[in-house]
Amino acid sequence: QKEVEQNSGPLSVPEGAIASLNCTYSDRGSQSFFWYRQYSGKSPELIMFIYSNGDKEDGRFTAQLNKASQYVSLLIRDSQPSDSATYLCAVNGPTGGFKTIFGAGTRLFVKA
Amino acid sequence: GAVVSQHPSRVICKSGTSVKIECRSLDFQATTMFWYRQFPKKSLMLMATSNEGSKATYEQGVEKDKFLINHASLTLSTLTVTSAHPEDSSFYICSARDSVRQGPYQPQHFGDGTRLSIL
Numbered sequence: 616q617k618e619v620e621q622n623s624g625p626l627s628v629p630e631g632a633i634a635s636l637n638c639t640y641s642d643r644g645s646q647s648f649f650w651y652r653q654y655s656g657k658s659p660e661l662i663m664f665i666y667s668n669g670d671k672e673d674g675r676f677t678a679q680l681n682k683a684s685q686y687v688s689l690l691i692r693d694s695q696p697s698d699s700a701t702y703l704c705a706v707n708g709p710t711g712g713f714k715t716i717f718g719a720g721t722r723l724f725v726k727a
Numbered sequence: 728g729a730v731v732s733q734h735p736s737r738v739i740c741k742s743g744t745s746v747k748i749e750c751r752s753l754d755f756q757a758t759t760m761f762w763y764r765q766f767p768k769k770s771l772m773l774m775a776t777s778n779e780g781s782k783a784t785y786e787q788g789v790e791k792d793k794f795l796i797n798h799a800s801l802t803l804s805t806l807t808v809t810s811a812h813p814e815d816s817s818f819y820i821c822s823a824r825d826s827v828r829q830g831p832y833q834p835q836h837f838g839d840g841t842r843l844s845i846l
Binding site: 646647651660705718 | 733818824
């Protein structure tokens, strides 16, 4: 069983729509949760992090965490073509010495 | 804040050459840095965890004699690909975490990566 699972996509949404990206994790001891955006040929860029259950909003991005369900999601409102990228979910906890575990990523394509 | 500088951004060299890649945390101290490798359209693959003042921890299947890691200060880690061959061509990315001030639950911040091409 993969430790952090994401749908590989591609997820295709029209410009202006809400893009919903999902991630599940296996380690119940996980404490911190991150979303990174990676454009083709570039390195990952941190866009959101969340530690507590519930929602966290930052501009057009909202991260949602449900530790009971071991589920974390990222919503992108008013999607723009520039949001087209691969989104990596990452999870960190004491298991394995605080090593951050990355999902394989979901490719998002926003159609103009 | 939390800027990680990686150098060089691109290397093209002949087979058999050793290549050194530097990773610096510019505005924070990092007791731990990470080295990743990524092939086109593939996932990040953690190669090793670099610990300041001690030996690096390598992931299973990564040859430590092939990929030498040195983390001599709280702001600098280096990865040396020794006697590189065409199969070592890849995108190498470092990351660092501000674990000194903020603890181990903080996010990793990535350098811009080094594209290595071995002819």
